[in-house]
Amino acid sequence: MSKLAGKRVLIVEDEAIIAFAIEDMLVELGCVIIGPALRLDEACDLADTELIDAAILDVNINSERSYPVADRLHQRGVPFVFATGYDREGLEWRGSDPEIIAKPYRRDQVQSALERMID
Template sequence: MTDANISDLTVLIVEDEPLIAMSLEDALLDRGVTCLGPAGSVAVALEMIEAGGFDIALLDVNLRGERVDAVADRLAAIGIPFIFTTGHGADGLPDAHRARPVIGKPFRDLDITDALARHRPR
């Protein structure tokens, strides 16, 4: 994949670990991607979803002990694609969204950029 495949994207980052969020943002900004967030809680993520202005989201499955199910449900309801980022594997995904793309933690920058290029909105 090339950087041109994602440089026009705006990505919502839903992640509660500051170092991971900064790493994601740095990797994406280096490739011309606009980043929103990070949203470190379900409540903040839901507020950011309602505000809009993004094309796709990266979702950590667990935000400070709270499952991200409501965030995934809302994104699915409004038709915005999302990719889970998790160290818990498929077993940690919300049941209703087990067919969604997943990037396992720890991940490389290339894993993120390739996944965004593959699952970007058409």
């Protein structure tokens, strides 16, 4: 059984096909899915109201940055990973040093990143 079994993971991704692919990966690992949030306002609402153990945030959500979600999670002490095609220097979020996974996602990358954050 995965270390992630039962962990509540927020998915923020504006491309439905990618969001559902991540959801499938996480369900296979035993995670409980929050979302997926396809819009920034929806993601902010979930970040404010849901019990979350970790999150995967696409940096770009419908031409906006997901930084408001990152800020909310950071304030709540919820670890998250940015998913992006950018390198670290391309990120403009100025909170803690975030974990980053590159697109396209691989299950082992997602699993390792989440396990490091939650452990």
